[in-house]
Amino acid sequence: MLQQMRRLEKEKTEVLLKAEDDVLKQKDEELKNRGREQENLQTELKKLQNLQEFKPTMVLVSSLHIAYGCFCFYHAFKLC
DSSP states (O other): OOHHHHHHHHHHHHHHHHHHHHHHHHHHHHHHHHHHHHHHHHHHHHHHSTTTHHHHHHHHHHHHHHHHOOOOOHHTOOOO
């Protein structure tokens, strides 16, 4: 009887540990995906910064910000 209880407890513990391990693996994969996405975004930003059209836009944004105190980013880029 005692051995049966120990065996059941051991099986229950193994199931719980496997479930926890699965959750940790999923979170690890999500973090890896986020890291890859972040690297891709940084690469894309660097490409945009090297474009001739992007640099004047940034100067325009800075000029508007200085001239008017504060401004709406969306209006500057006509996004709204």
